[in-house]
Amino acid sequence: MATATRTADYDTIVIGAGMSGLACASRLFQHDHYNQKGRLLVLEARDRIGGRIGSVNVNGSRLDTGANWIHGVGTTEKRNPLMKILPHKKYRELGGRVAFRHPGSRRKKFVVAPEQEAAEDGEWIRVDTQPPAQQHDTSCQEAGGDLVIPGEIAGTLAASIWGLVGSLHGLAETTPSAEAKRTTMLQAITRSQALKDAFDDLPNEYHSTVSGTPQFIENMEAAPLAAQSAEHPQGQAGMSLLEFALDDFEGDQVFLQDGYIAIIDEVAKELMSAGIVQTGKEVKQIRRNTDLVEVETTDGVYTAKQVVCSLPLGVLQHHQSQDRSAKSLFSPALPSEKQKAIEDLGFGTLDKIFLVYSSPWWTEEPYISILRKGFAEPPADSESNPTTDDDEAISAALDSFSGFTDELPGFAIHRDGTVTPGLCSLSLINLHNLTGFPVLSCFVSCANATRVEAMTNEQAGGMLHRALTSWLGRAPPKPEAVHVTRWAQDEYSRGSYSHMITGLSEVQHRQEFQRPVVDGKGAAVLSFAGEHTSRNHFATVHGALLKG
Template sequence: MAFLQGLDSHVVIVGCGMSGLGAALRLVQHGFHNVRVVEASDRAGGRIKTALWGGKFLEIGANWIHGPCQENPVFRLACNYGLLDEKSTTEENQSIDVDGHPPFVPNWFSSSGRKVSVDLTKPAAMVYMSLLQESQGFFAQDHEHLPARSVGEFIKSKALEALGEEQVDKGTKELRLAVVNTLLKAECCVSGTHTMDDVCLKSFGMYKTLPGLDCTFPGGYEGLIRCMIQDLPKDIVSYNKPVKCIHWNCTDQKAKNSGKTFPVLVECDDGETIPADHVILTVSLGVLKRKQKTLLSPEMPPQKVESIQNLGFGTNNKIFLEFEEPFWEPDCEIIFFLWEDETELSDVVSDLERFWMKKLFGFTVMSPAERYGHMLCGWIAGCESEYMEALSQMELESAVTQLIRRFTGNPTITPKRVLRSQWYHDPYTYGSYTYVAKGCCGQDIENLAEPLPLKGSQSKPLQVLFGGEATSQPFFSTVHGALLAGWREAERIISHYAPLTFPETGGSKL
């Protein structure tokens, strides 16, 4: 009987990204019929965003399914909807374990305009990858005295030590230091941080990778969002509906509907107020950081606010370049840029206005060529990435053209077209995804995920629940983490009314 009453509960989901959609679908599938999703923007998907550019589907946001295997719920959904190519769904592809770093075939170019042999870069790259793997191991160990506070500090000190022992000439040694610098910049993009000096060494290994060689959606990631939307009742999602404040522990008479009093009232920017029994909040950690004092009333408890502050949320942007002809080798999958004047290890630039482009570590080659033509995707993270967003299109095109010409040594090469993402200036994200900042731990993710009111309160439980990738341990920063978090919060509500009925739990970076 309690569960039947639960089906009449009013649930409002804030945000129509993967986490919000996952929660809505789970609730609807279990018979809840008073579910409403409010989305601030004019589209569904959140940080999943596909653009049709010159007849080609480009991922402005989430790019891959990270770890496409049966343990990954996004992969399972994509397979069920028939959205992946045959190669991506093979057992062989699912079984490959690359530990989160696909073995791309590289081309290396230096700032003096010459191509650098892999034989010269490989020793430094191997040292770097070994240290990166070692830095992930501290999470599983009981270390009272860590060798450093951050991943960046650890890798830089150990790399200097290892490379300093090599019996090579000065030019080769400086080149190999530049290799480590470039790979640190690349890891800033993977982690979504300004610098690896900001990433906690102790917590770095908390992130769990899944087996499977990362794959993409031939028809765009948003195809998955469209399929999920089609499985929801019509008109369940309200677009262009930013939320101003969520009033919980509500005793205001306005929180009434059909004679019933509700514990939560969702106040929207347009003046509409929506009463609810439960609200699932799936906004980004960037939004929570910006609006932690105003988004909820009463304000969030101190431990939740502290955890929001402790966790890191950074910016990782893409710059797409299309060319008439490739300047890279046919088997090349990733292009790295080596700045020969970077003889000291640093993954940040000293002067944003003059040198922001130095943070652009290189490009991945868009493949297959039959689908994309001759196209590259550049990656840039941190404050340099945020600065790049504010440039005019002309300034951006000029900067990346000069960069390509300098490193290739070809003074005439010119991209046909340039397109970028701008996640930091998006008012509904304020960045890309979560990372474990210095001083944070798994408890911060648990604190963020804990519903309000907190345990021990005498108030009605599960008034405000928290989803989104930032609440997903150990899959923060991923699409599958966001989906799992949405399912988790829906199941809290389901099991609240029928605690013995639904034991199921489920288990890419963007």
């Protein structure tokens, strides 16, 4: 007697209710077929939707823990699709900034990793994995001075860094893929004329600051430049030049002032109303049988004709590394090409340290007088360039601070191309101007992100408070509360977003994810979505949206 074919509970199950999973389900739900009950289901392990987009409330302040930016609003001919969702959303570019100079060189002991002893050009270094304990430069405090860089110099410094980034994109676009794959981003930086020009354009006293500022690129990409920045073994070689070999959206890089939650809610609105999204349902295994796909969760087993997996790459990598000692996430195992794609792409961490205050002290005396000296105005074509003697205008336009700490390891790239251990570069965003809350938000990435995640909130806040004290030459008010994101420790993300590893990652790995796993009849039964599956828009929210 022939075995009867089982009936699936759903036509399609989408795993993950982040931007990509929600975008996929929302697009399916536009079809009449999926409007009917029992056709579509979204399973989410968290007790909320949004994935790596989220927010928390601390002392009455909304803190956007995940994505905050639209990376290129696009042009009239090629508009970023995020701009079509809630078109009246509030956003703007970052304006005025104040930079604090490098406090002076301090030699750190370092050793060369055995596997890097034969590296070319001496660009590979590894400093001690433990940051200096409770060390911070106090010379400015003892002298009663600050580390503010004059505004004109700070503007030149900022322009040089963005010029460097632009030159790296240009180099990546003109370098053959095979060569870009084996070229580290650090190699490209050390050989860059744009970096040499930055040294030539600034007085010698600021060269130590110039040497440390390329660390900014690590925060952009959540990917290591030097060996000591790598948080994962497969990232030891750093990110490759292939990271910038893409055709992304042009236009301004803008900060979403109300966060991404409203966009998530808009994408998910009809799905939530129809009861299609179920939270608190962690997927334990996806079994591809002969007639259907079984999705085992912490709350039972669901069956479907096809499954779309939008789990983050970090989660896929974790399960693949654990499969030998635990039940495999996929049964049978994924095709070898997809296993290699999972293994050879990078997945890094970008965290935020939020300092929540009772009021924005940086808009008040004596701090505003200190900051006024270093205020770097927005571009000359701005409609409202404040004058440097207008404290109220400066307060309204001052969006970011940058400086150094020696409580986390960093590195310095010198004009001659050599790389040495150095201080960690920090960037802080003034959320009071952007969201209305009296909060400073500091970015930390890669291995330093995992170091900060190992700290308590109070320890991380203390580190930043000491840095601010060093920069200003006097102690600012202590924060009322501190909140640290911990994306590497988050079992449902295990990092922030993907990147290209030197010598390993290839464009074809992302394209491999775009090919579904088929059954014996050639029908697609398992597909993948997420920022890591995008050829040109990986590591972005719009990449997740488009691939969903």
